[in-house]
Amino acid sequence: MELDVSRASPYDSRLTIGIDLGCDSFIMDRETAVTFLDTFITSHDFARYKNPIKPIIILQDPSVTDARDNIDSIRKHSVLLFEIPRVLMLEFRSNQILLWTHRFVSFLEEAEELVLLDTYSLENGSFSSNADLFPDKSKNLNRKMYRLASFLLIPHFTFTPITGVPWMATYQNQTVKINGMGGLIMVEFCRKHNCTWDIQIDQIGQWGTLYENGTGDGIMGTVYERRADVGVGSLLLWENAYWHLGFTSPIRKVGISCIAPRPRMIPSWQTIGFVFDLEVWIAVLVCIVCCIATYAFISHANPICDARGVIWNAMNVWAIVLFQAANILHQSAAQGMLSIALVIFAINLGNIFAGKNASLRTFPLFEPPIDTLQELADRGITWVQTHEAWIHSLQTPYNVYLRKIRDNFEVHNFLEMKTLADEGRVAIGVSRLNYGHYLIGDFITEENIMLYRLMQGDLYHDYEVSMTTKTWPFREQLSDLILRIVESGIRSYQEPIVAQQTMNFRVQTKIYHSRDREQTPPTPMGCGDLLGAFMLLGGGIVCGMLAFLGEVLGKYWRQRKINGYVKGFIW
Known part of the structure; x- marks a missing residue:
């Protein structure tokens, strides 16, 4: 793809389009090299295609005899010093072409020096030494310093100040030692390639957030704004970061889980309600109500039976169900058959309830856990x-x-x-x-x-x-x-x-070990185990006192009303 980069504009969207089409090598002359380098960062930030290997070849116009100022501007350009290690500069001299590259190091004086890679003879059509025209400069970066973004995240990234020992990182001009699962990878990288890190910490921003206006905070924001070159610290394959940053190979598989509130022990008095399902309790209550209604109907409809009110029949039926002293009514065949059925029902229901309740009280019960x-x-x-x-x-x-x-x-x-x-x-x-x-x-x-x-x-x-x-x-x-x-x-x-x-x-x-089953040996029953009975008794006493108070007040108001009628009649 051929582009004419204009000096009038520092950015041309056509270059971004070319990058997205897969262009990862660039050839230019010295006159346009500085303009290209000026727009290099912006063009790649807008591009979606992310290939960090970008060789460039800078040609010399044979008609230009003196381009020393232009060469100095190219060599001192920050993009060339930190972003593009694969650079090839061609210089024409009579019947040969000199092939130069730059030193990819941190020190500006050394970085400005050009290194002669090889010479190509136009007469013989061959290279003098057949050298690699794009050598791997990452093998020894001569302690070149790059910026590393992170925050104190145990156990992924930590650091401690050090003095007087070989160092690979600094933080606010203080030499430090990096530790942590992610930090040790960065240490090993510098040990292998002979580079150093300048740590950028944003503890408040943590992992960071990217905003639509091109800013951000935390690790991602620091790298996105190019205040750092690399970010590390339990960063995942987030879609919102993919379009703006480059991802390395996966470091590990991450499982995100939760520690949920531990299931609380259910008070023993509440276990009474767990003996039967709600449907069973409703069915038992319906049966008891039917028995009370049947007894009341028989006592009023059959003349040979003693007339009993609904309250009396209700108390009597509940006494049978709860295994208390009760009158087994049998004045008629209908009462006898109903009483026999009720007694059999109560015996079966009571035994099943007692056995199930005893098994539930053997060991403490807990609320259902949160596992999935x-x-x-x-x-x-x-x-x-x-x-x-x-x-x-x-x-x-x-x-x-x-x-x-x-x-x-x-x-x-x-x-x-x-x-x-x-x-x-x-x-x-x-x-x-x-x-x-x-x-x-x-x-x-x-x-x-x-x-x-x-x-x-x-x-x-x-x-x-x-x-x-x-x-x-x-x-x-x-x-x-x-x-x-x-x-x-x-x-x-x-x-x-x-x-x-x-x-x-x-x-x-x-x-x-939070999921291990706790040892809960049997213990003697305490007041908590009888709390249900105490609550029923207390409720009955309160209801009885309120009923008694209502009866007294009712009698008082009736008596007062009668006295008022009598006085009015005498008058």
């Missing part, structure tokens, strides 16, 4: 974390339960998270590491972790990556290193060491 995403969605329970990045992967869920879980997510700051964690009424998002550990916040302590239980399943899965700018030239080298580290299995050895150094071992252990 369906149960978390059906309960409508809120789950919380410190950043909305926990639901970036749920922006377009295909599962109706995931949509509901996404809507139930809330973001809170650290102090609010600590308060909610101590209350134990909400679920808290956790990230499963690959070898038995969990990414949680410092708001989870040895005390409040006892209020939670790890879900059996995960809400969703994703893959952790490192994010770079679209033009960072060593994304493939970093991806290759990541794949080699994952393939070696060294992370199974590395994770326990990092966890022991940076995480609370007791909290991790309690999370891991």
